[in-house]
Amino acid sequence: MSKLEQQLASCLSKRSDRSQLRKLTIIPFSNVDFSSNAYLSLSSIPSILSDYHTLLQTHPSLGSGGSRLLDGNSSFAQELEHSIAAFHSAPSGLLFNSGFDANVGIMSCLPQVGDVIVYDELVHASAHDGMKLSRAAMKIPFKHNCVYGEGGLDHVLAGLEEETSVFVLVEGVYSMDGDVAPLRDIVSCVKSRLAGNGYIIVDEAHSTGIYGKKGRGLVCELGLEKDIFARLHTFGKAMSSFGGKCVSAKNTVADVYSYRSMLVYHKTVSDQLRENTDIHHCIALFMSCKYQCIVSILARRFDRRQTYTFMESCDSCTQTSPVFDLDDYTSSC
Numbered sequence: 001m002s003k004l005e006q007q008l009a010s011c012l013s014k015r016s017d018r019s020q021l022r023k024l025t026i027i028p029f030s031n032v033d034f035s036s037n038a039y040l041s042l043s044s045i046p047s048i049l050s051d052y053h054t055l056l057q058t059h060p061s062l063g064s065g066g067s068r069l070l071d072g073n074s075s076f077a078q079e080l081e082h083s084i085a086a087f088h089s090a091p092s093g094l095l096f097n098s099g100f101d102a103n104v105g106i107m108s109c110l111p112q113v114g115d116v117i118v119y120d121e122l123v124h125a126s127a128h129d130g131m132k133l134s135r136a137a138m139k140i141p142f143k144h145n146c147v148y149g150e151g152g153l154d155h156v157l158a159g160l161e162e163e164t165s166v167f168v169l170v171e172g173v174y175s176m177d178g179d180v181a182p183l184r185d186i187v188s189c190v191k192s193r194l195a196g197n198g199y200i201i202v203d204e205a206h207s208t209g210i211y212g213k214k215g216r217g218l219v220c221e222l223g224l225e226k227d228i229f230a231r232l233h234t235f236g237k238a239m240s241s242f243g244g245k246c247v248s249a250k251n252t253v254a255d256v257y258s259y260r261s262m263l264v265y266h267k268t269v270s271d272q273l274r275e276n277t278d279i280h281h282c283i284a285l286f287m288s289c290k291y292q293c294i295v296s297i298l299a300r301r302f303d304r305r306q307t308y309t310f311m312e313s314c315d316s317c318t319q320t321s322p323v324f325d326l327d328d329y330t331s332s333c
Helices: 003-017 046-058 075-087 099-109 125-133 153-157 183-193 250-259 261-265 279-301
Strands: 092-096 116-120 138-142 166-171 198-203 230-234 244-248 307-310 317-320
Touching (some): 099 125, 099 198, 116 125, 138 153, 153 183
Parallel strands (some): 116 166, 198 230
Antiparallel strands (some): 230 244
């Protein structure tokens, strides 16, 4: 064994001893899956697959030929960006290869030299990767879901009132425990401490399709669209697909276009169509069908205090009780 192979084998052995060795497994389709992120089971609705194949016939290209900033952009992708942004009540938006890429892209390029990032201690690993690449001077965590209290958001912001720009990063719904961020309290705190230089970014990966009218997300559920600087919506959870989207002001999107290397150099291969396919093209086609389904189906069945699980088709819809009463939910500390 080479020295490198010995080192890798040693690392894997140590992880195995700590019961941390990870392996890929395949779950039989017939199993009842309680760990899936596909909360609405949209991937099993036959009409979506049918619409997807129909739409594919009108956009037969299976490759873009380059990155979006060169010759790989498409009018369909841009139209989808505009329509999804409008769906989430935002001026503009930008598609990403994944929700992970969206977090990395936004956090790595928006904070400028000398800025500060303040983040909930339980934000996703992708946010941490983005912060590592950021030019921000400081990255400061605060106690999970704690706004007013020792180690909470207000406590951290109290010492940052004179900083140039402060980005506050939270999630709408946290994946591990399913707890909801006290967004109203967070907005109030940022406004009082950082009038004019505080920017809240909300990762809505696990609240997209679940909260808000027609599944628009927690920010829309609470009517805070104008108070949130940027929102990240991923397509791999309730939307049962892949990819991600940042919705925000036009200048925010322009900044990402100009600085994010993913858009300049990144061209991804997807096996969804079992061909070499540019992921943005595939996302545009598939997500168009998914969002049309959200609008048409959830518009009839979605209520503020009810979520739904779709089993095999839009006619087999089971009502479940909500876990949280958002009107009463506040900071946990």
